[in-house]
Amino acid sequence: MSSRPRVLVIAEPDPELPAPPLSLIPPDVDVVEVRGTPTGDQLAGAEVLYVWDHRFTDLAPVLRSADRLRWVHAASVGVNRLICPELVSRQVTLTNSRGVFDVPIAEWVLAAVLSFVKGFPHTLALQREHTWLYRTTGRLAGKRAAVIGTGSIGRAIADRMSRLDVEVTLVGRQESNAMTAVAAEVDILIAAAPLTAATTGLIDADVLAALGPGGFVVNVGRGPTVVEADLVEALRTGTIAGAALDVFEVEPLPADSPLWSMPGVLVSPHMSGDYVGFEVDMIGVFVDNLGRWLRGEQLHNIVDPECGYVRS
Structure with a gap:
């Protein structure tokens, strides 16, 4: 032996x-x-x-x-x-x-946020219809973002967002109890935290309402950090503007989930860090x-x- x-x-x-x-x-x-x-x-x-x-x-x-x-x-x-x-x-x-995944996930977040701010989904939809429609889009520079999670992934996201002139707040374990107040001060809310008792259900209806009708949610952490039913309702009613989701409460995302077809939503199959x-x-x-x-x-x-x- x-x-x-x-x-x-x-x-x-x-x-x-x-x-x-x-x-x-x-x-x-x-x-x-x-x-x-x-x-x-x-x-x-x-x-x-x-x-x-x-x-x-x-x-x-x-x-x-x-x-x-x-x-x-x-x-x-x-x-x-x-x-x-x-x-x-x-x-x-x-x-x-x-x-391993710090930079790839940060790149994915940047791509998702820029796509939303610059209206790429609408542009691609018009392209498929061969429709020429002039319009203006938003600017990422000057936006305010909060990154939930101060680990290496959260710090990589914050670093790269700040390089594009985004005002970034890192939200750690202690600050997570004040998520409604945090959301009220930003345009983009990014979840990059591990799943713990403290982060389960952290982003709920109250937080989404505080984020407001121009707000954008990104989740690259764990699905249960966001109360999915509250997110669907916030998107349906226009409480927030959109979401980019790489993780979900149930994976694979069920075929009958409304998230698949909601405007302003990016559904990604838990691959933001894989390259x-x-x-x-x-x-x-x-x-x-x-x-x-x-x-x-x-x-x-x-x-x-x-x-x-x-x-x-």
Whole structure:
């Protein structure tokens, strides 16, 4: 039997996503690829668990069955599905892939906001009809935006928005209790926060009403941060002007959701951070941390299970 550390990789095939490039993991460890929940034999002797499958949610029973498991790494930024009491009780470290998606998601947000301000959906609709209709559009410069979430993604969004002369406010954990007041002072409300008890249902009817009829909502964090029924009603009644949504309460978004066909709404299938080659960069974060773990060094991107994210 090999004396090298054993790394389990949960990588259930997903036709929509690239497979993990496991060949990039150095040969210092034994890599065991797992489909679904690991068996007892697979867990025997395993010290590291790499959760590539974003649909995997059964971490608690795995931790209870794996005596030697001390580190779990998520191939994602959001880890709410993996948070469980066993992480603390069994002294297992959880890390995530923070940093991989910062710039791509910020670019997506900029594209969505600029498309809305410059009226691109209307322009494309007129183009399809071969209709020449002169009109004026808005300006992004001088707009005010609030970014909910002060992690690396939220900071990347705020940085790039500010470079286009947008007045940006970063909203952290403490300020989230005053979301109505925050929304009343901005034109664009961007959710880029992890899903926690504090952020669930954070953007509701009162917040949307405060944002006002010219307001635009962007959600690239987690679907339940926005009360979807309240958002649909706000869009239907003109309480706000539009929304760009990459995440939803239920995914895939049901075919009968009114969001699919509402004017001023962009529906994106949870892909704002994914770019050609992201799987290589993603596994690079794990490989870097694996080297640290083998050398007995401090890991990067350690998640605090009490709050559900990496404390900056």
